[in-house]
Amino acid sequence: MVEYVRPEVKSTIADPACGTGGLFLGAYDFISSHHRLNKAQKEFLKFKTFHGNEIVANTRRLALMNMLLHGIGDIDAEPSMDPTDALIAPPRQTFDYVLTNPPFGKKSSITITDSEGKAEKEDSTCNRQDFRVTTSNKQLNFVQHVRSMPKSTGKAAIVVPDNVLFEGGAGETVRRKLLETTDLHTILRLPTGIFYAHGVKANVLFFDNRPAAKEPQAKEVWFYDYRTNIHHTLKKKPLRFEDLQEFIEGYNPENRHVRKETWHPDKSPDGRWRRFGHEEIISRDKASLDILWFKDANLTDLDNLPEPEVLAEEINESIEAALENFRKITTELEE
DSSP, rough: HHHHOOOTOOEEEETTTTTSSHHHHHHHHHHHHOOOOOOHHHHHHTSEEEHHHHHHHHHHHHHHHHHHTTTTTTTTTSSSSSSOTTTTOSSSEEEEEEEEEOOOOOOOOEEEEOTTTTTEEEEEEOOOOTTTSSBBBHHEEEEHHHHHHHHEEEEEEEEEETHHHOOOOOOHHHHHHHHHEEEEEEEEEEEETSSSSTTEEEEEEEEOOOOOEEEEEEEEEEEEESSOOOOSSSSOOOOOGGGGGHHHHHHTTTTTTSSHHHHHHBBBOOOEEEEEHHHHHHHHHGGOOOOOOSHHHHOOOSSSOOOOOHHHHHHHHHHHHHHHHHHHHHHHHHH
16 A cells, blocks of 8 residues: 555655554655655654554554654654544544555444443444534444545545445445545455455555545546455465555556556456546446456356365355354344
């Protein structure tokens, strides 16, 4: 994500769910390795570049220590990570870049401790005037929040599960607003198990903010399908940076306005890079961004199936994902 966004010197970078600070460290390394920094630029990078939120106390402490060990911040300086929930209120400032992988989960909740010390969870719905839609869907709220964080010329990249791309109701409203008010230019579709729990499919949305205008800002959306006919396992075939080389080349981060499709209806029907115009997308049912255009070879070529261990792991992932969903339903019913 950092490689494609390519943060510049003396820019501000935010993550509203920063965890242990992995994206901050990636951005720090990118800026340090791609630029020769003078004293003022080093000072800015150390103390003024990064701004995060992390509500889990132990995770936040790990993040602060992680950054200190990498030369970011100072033991006596004001911490760069806020312990409050980023979704509660609009951001106090806007940023040049927003990079985030929010926690997976459809329902927001807050933990309340009563007078007897008993902790209880209550459903939380974000009632923010700057949100286009009010919902308890945490993923959709993070998308709306991230939309509010960049400067008018800022850039953002956010990891989301598949339901954000196709869900109706509040999901459709959020997608249409995003296509209308930002240049949502790229969607990377990933296999299961990359960011989330087993069986949960992830995507990365890349968009540039734009000043308010009458015309829709997303003129076209480029999709890269790194999911269909792709198989990774955690032990024998883990995802590596090199596996996304075609995506990097096609994304063309130095000038993303100069791109070429690898898909062609006749010459290359299995090309992974394909673009869709604004009208094509908003005319789809619910303005769905859940777009696939070539078939899974496993469904058509029975003589070319993946290795047995790959199939076994995929079956295990599917079963574990189903069990996890049932556990969440049971927990919500008990609450």
